[in-house]
Amino acid sequence: MPLHVPPAPAPALRTVLTALGSPTAVREARTPSLRNTQGPLTPDLPLPVHVLDRVAPVGTSATRLTGWRFLIRCHERAVAAAETRLTPDGHAFSHFFEGPYVTATERALRQAETMPGSYQPRLLSVPELYMLTLWLHGDFPADGAGGHLAATDLLVPLAPAPPGIAAHRPHRAADLLPVLTHRLTPKSVPAPAPLLGSPA
Template identity: 80%
Template sequence: MPLHVPPAPAPALRTVLTALASPTAVREARTPALLCSQGPATPELPLPVYVLDEITPAGASATRLAGWRFLIRCGERAVAAAETRLTPDGWVFSHFFEGPYITATERALRQADTMTQHYQPRLLSVPALYMLTLWLHGDCGSDGTTGHPAATDLLVPLAPAPPGIAAHRPHRVAELLPVLTHRVTPAPLLGSPA
């Protein structure tokens, strides 16, 4: 298996397990698939979630670790996800959710698992484009809490991807970052009206 999934911080996992055991937390989540699921719900595939806060015209980016996401499996499939976030007091449960990114994440992980090169999977969110990618980081020895996208790392846009960006097609960071830079850079003003 070429994917080296980093272990989530133990306190982050505990908060998800506590939320899953709380009927109130599950009921208030308003995730129909989680409410209707039969059998035990288990958190799997913890992935660190990074946010790409800024893309400069030069292409430089600033990323930060925003939390850990766990796919919630009931039986044979993931039906929801749970997200945790880091606060000054430590890791806390944030929320449950469902939607297209659950199946898109599973699909991208299966696709990445067939590659020959070894990677550490992460998620990279690009809020300026309403975009989420599977980030395949080349430093498999990292604990998942540090690092920036290297030029040779891969980004796999998850469906639904922004118009003009193919979902589930791996791109080297060096190839995709200029496209993202172009998308988020405002067009220059051509002068004032006469």
Template identity: 70%
Template sequence: MPLLVPPAPQPALRSALAALGSPTAIRDPRTPALRSAPGPLSAELPLPVQVLDRVTAPGRAPRTRLTGWRFLVRSGDRAVAAAETMLTPDGWAFSHFFEGPYVASTELALRQAEALPDLYQPQLLSVPELYMLTLWLREDATADPAKGKPARNDLLVPLAPAPPGIAAHQAHRVADLLPVLTLRLSAPPLMGMGSPSPA
């Protein structure tokens, strides 16, 4: 069933499109795929980016906070990068382009989600403490994309690369995956092991 993709705020979309039209932004060293992409580039599939907080707070439900909107940048029939926008005191503004495994993984997870029998609203949900990004499929497809928290029957699809022991591209109900994340985050670190470094 097709996903109900929420519309991005117009200023966020305009800032992403303006960056795509800027030779200076396109030539950023972090995005060689944009410099070499043939044909016109388009910003599509806007996804709110939420961060999951308070995962291990005893007796308190986790909460989310909106940190930006991400657009897949397509060249022809594939995504080659993503454009990130952020909320500033003056409104939505372009933040940066990036590429890497999460771009292709997001595109794959969206295709998988479209094959599900129910209608969902897609968002991205980040768990920074685990260096983890998931496609969050909200059962309430008409929910305000800037508000709310994961409901028990919402689905989370970990994107690749996923943390060790958590399978990427498998849909998990929030009620099933959240306790695993809580346990993982509250476990004491192994002796002699340092903190993981971000990808």
């Protein structure tokens, strides 16, 4: 399917380019692959990062934009990622990082390109479950900063996914959100039985 990657806000891209051009920022990053890379580093595939603060049924699950994430490429290979955050003054560089979510994001995007339909790719974080998904939003002309999670949107959990949730398997939001809600519902603990000889 064609993926319609939303354009990143120019200030967000500028902050990443400035950080990449700063030897101090790159040297102090906890990303050996970024520090040890030989060749030009370029930000690519900007994805808006939304957070699902409270898991609820589709239509009532509010997401909020927290920033933008860029894959950092060197010679056509993603070696790290850079994240910006929204502040009261606009976009600010947050940090570089590497690890499984970088390769998982690339894999999920390649997987999404083979699916039928047209979508806008985003990232959706579920902090309560330490879970990150590729959010394939059906309203692909929409502004990447806004929009609601629709029942027919697809969510692809990235690896590592929470136990019992298959990574890299696309789910309709209407099907996955009830599973997440069940995971987050506190289990009722039965009251202990009274001891024999003790007052009830």
